[in-house]
Amino acid sequence: MDRLPSTAHDSVFRDLSFRDLHNYSKANRNARDIILKFYKRALRVEHVLLPFFTHDEIRRFRILQYTIGFLIAGSTALSFFERVVYPESDLDLYVDSRYTVFLTDFLIDSGFTFHPIRTSHKRQPADITNALEEMERKLQRLIENNNLGDDHEYRWTAIAEVFQFSRNGKSVQVIASGKESLGSPLHIVFDYHSTVVMNVVSYSHAISFYPQATFVDRVTVVNSIATARRDQGPPRAKYEARGWEIRTSLEAADTFNKNSEFGKVDRSVGDKHCWTVPLQPVPDFVPSDMRLGEAYMLFANSWTNEYMGRNGVAIKARPYFVPGLTQSYCLSKRVFSSEFLMFFRSSAVLTPPTSSSTDPLLARFVGDVLRNPVKPSQKDAFIGEVLADAFRASRRNKKSVLLEHKHQVSSLQGQMLQTFLQDLISEELGLPKFIFRFAQNGKGALWTNVDIYLPSRYAPSGEDLVLDENRRSVLLEHRINVDIKVANALNNSLYVEIPSDAKD
Known part of the structure; x- marks a missing residue:
């Protein structure tokens, strides 16, 4: 097969599952190189965005993604790795609430229609500008009173608000996270119901956090952090119908294995357990001063696998923000409690550094902590x-x-x-x-x-x-x-x- 042209490889490989391709790649080094080249051709973000946007809109979409750092997640991110399209699925976009207006303006300018959410518990303003202002008032109330109110739909999550748009029968959801210490777009992903949807697509990379379970074993492990909410049954059932088996517990053989994606360890975005796919940059794009989609910012996030009971894995990530950072980060238990971070936090409050230096400094620190684990007794x-x-x-x-x-x-x-x-x-x-x-x-x-x-x-x-x-x-x-x-x-x-x- 290694003598076939690449187009012939594509016609053979495109109908094979991830497990089949994975097994073939283990045959020898040449087979591995062939599969890597196939994935480079097959895994392109344009494939999952074309149902929603034109080619010109995709270019502007990705430039905006680089600028304000929003993430693609949910079914669309999963379909990127699966190389399939779920026709009934929305495009879910996760953005820091401070930058939501840039994304909603892009959708409105592209001809999408805003659909206010109207339920027995919620009446979103009909005008998108008013809806954004209402979200800002809710966040301000939380900051001042530490309370969004018992009627707030997303009070158990890092979600500040959801905005729905559609065009030509295709739906886009903008999910805004709480600003600063209230959470980040990635924090919402870590609050998902189970591991099958813990995949994200940024401007620079597409990353699956639990690829062995998701694509090889075809199972989704319940996130016990999310089980306190009452709305987790239907989304889990959706992925069960798509072929994933729901697991409510893990084997000790995995959780005590440091080389397992479910090991009781601190994990980080892009670590050796992730499936990380670099994406092609937008051609002829000259970045501006605002660069929240830089790869190092995504890789500075971390989390901890914990096991507190019978319900799956507890995916724990603490939101972190100090003045001078351009966005909130998710930090694992050990990173968040480290002495240097406490010094970093107190120093930032006393003398806020410039944003141009603070994000890279935090990213370097997180990398140093995770590369040098604490030696146990x-x-x-x-x-x-x-x-x-x-x-x-x-x-x-x-x-x-x-x-x-x-x-x-x-x-x-x-x-x-x-x-x-x-x-x-x-x-x-x-x-x-x-x-x-x-x-x-x-x-x-x-x-x-x-x-x-x-x-x-x-x-x-x-x-x-x-x-x-x-x-x-x-x-x-x-x-x-x-x-x-x-x-x-x-x-x-x-x-x-x-x-x-x-x-x-």
Whole structure:
């Protein structure tokens, strides 16, 4: 196939799924290069914008995107990577509320009609100028009173307002985010219902945040941050109808794996887990002084994967803004709490730097933090490695990466066992040895059985330690059975036993 011209490759590859193309690319280096060249030809932003705009309008659209930094997300961003078009879908554009007027002016000038939202709970002004002014008043009220009012439709999100437009039967939604510390366009994406729609297209790049789950495994993992809202069922059902399987839990084998996109780590836009596609710049375009679509600004955003219960992954990103920044950023837990950032925040308040220097400075700082992770203690590193190895072995010979909740060691079980071991183990007294046995009961539920061999210093009398009954009861409730012994019975720190008849 490598001797065929590129046009022949296109006719073969265009009907193949991402998984098929991914598998072919792994054959050898030449196959990988062929697939990369195909994607460079096939993944063009014009393909998803042509249903809504003319070629000349697309040029002006992208120049405006570079200028004010808005994002394409939702079904359109997903269709970019899928190389398909969802005819019934709107074009969803996410923009900082301060720059919304530039985007709405572009749509009105292009012949789109504004359609005010009228429901039993909301009556948007008929004139777009009045609707924008009303949004500004709401945001000002939030800043002054820390309250948008109980009737505000988007009070649990970073959304300030939604504006609907249409032309020739095609609909465009402009979703404005809260300004400054109230959120950013990307923050709205991180509040989405599940991971299948966590993809964005900027001026410079198209980025999928969870490509392995979305395009290889064809699953969408519930975002537990969004489950507090009551409107999450219908959008999840829409993507389930399109072929994605909804997952409400993850395996501990993934969450304890630092090389997984769902690992309990700080993630950043464009990191090694993302699928990042550079986009061709607009030809003969000379940038102005306003450049919110610069790539480094997008890559300065980060988030944290956390697991707090049974509902999927908690995608946590703190909105960050100080005077001098041109926009709000999303920051992961570790970046947001770092000492330098606190100094940066207090310094900016006292002596606001110029915008030309503040955004690059923040971007460099975020990159430095994420490139230099905090080294865990010997105990925490030991526990993490033991659990990662054990949980990876627990899925051996499994056909599916993500199984039903009762057929897996869940992230919640892994978190509970990790917390228990952190309380039990002392570096001063020595590190224990383990035997893990994973077995399924008659109903197919997978149990984690752990024999823990503690050094004799934990119990000088030589007697085995007795596990607190309340703690044992909680562990058993989550299918974890722990037996603690005081002995030096094993040569290796970890032994994992998998029954040969374990069910898939």
